[in-house]
Amino acid sequence: MRAFVALDLPEEVRQRLNLLAFMLPLPRRVPPETMHLTLAFLGEIPEAVAEEAHHAFEAIHAPAFALTLAGVGLFGGAQARAAFAGVAPEPLLAHLARKVETAARRAGAPPEARRFVPHVTLGRFRPGEADAARLERAVVEHQGFAAGPFAVRDFVFYRSHLWAEGAHHEELARYTLG
Numbered sequence: 001m002r003a004f005v006a007l008d009l010p011e012e013v014r015q016r017l018n019l020l021a022f023m024l025p026l027p028r029r030v031p032p033e034t035m036h037l038t039l040a041f042l043g044e045i046p047e048a049v050a051e052e053a054h055h056a057f058e059a060i061h062a063p064a065f066a067l068t069l070a071g072v073g074l075f076g077g078a079q080a081r082a083a084f085a086g087v088a089p090e091p092l093l094a095h096l097a098r099k100v101e102t103a104a105r106r107a108g109a110p111p112e113a114r115r116f117v118p119h120v121t122l123g124r125f126r127p128g129e130a131d132a133a134r135l136e137r138a139v140v141e142h143q144g145f146a147a148g149p150f151a152v153r154d155f156v157f158y159r160s161h162l163w164a165e166g167a168h169h170e171e172l173a174r175y176t177l178g
């Protein structure tokens with residue numbers, strides 16, 4: 001199965017992010033109900049490994065924290081391929097992401113080695129699909145975006161189903177932070 005670990009976002013934050021996404025000239029937008037903050041992408045893993053990972057995530061002890069979303073950015077530089085909302089620095093978020101990564105690795109599901117840049121993706125597209133100049137101007141214009149702070153009390157193990165209409169995220173388990 002295709003699996004990842006993420007923070008779910010409060011409904012009002014997803015609505016704010018959806019409004020932000022509509023202020024940007026994006027070819028496609030992530031539907032607000034599937035917006036999330038990825039902690040670790042495990043990729044395709046066998047069910048037995050997912051079971052192991054679940055037990056490892058259950059054993060994580062990490063504090064709850066407050067999170068603020070701030071700013072807007074593009075991944076891919078001149079060849080932009082995604083727009084995202086940024087996250088104000090929060091050491092407890094990085095701490096949690098490290099714990100999830102270590103747990104997944106121990107369970108035999110080493111996450112992607114890309115550096116942890118906390119973000120919430122608003123839209124993904126192929127390079128060249130978006131009007132880069134307009135998009136960059138809109139991103140600069142909306143740098144003042146902020147949402148929260150909101151309480152992060154748990155994290156979620158998701159299974160991702162890829163359908164023609166887009167991704168559907170099935171919640172496998174939710175783990176409470178202390």
Ligand code: 2AM
Nearest residue numbers: 004036038040041112119120121124160
């Ligand atoms: P993204 O928000 O940066 O696109 C489920 O696919 C989640 O896992 C997405 O939110 C995605 O993050 C993240 N992810 C990280 N690495 C990925 C990869 N190589 N392929 C697909 N999704 C990835």
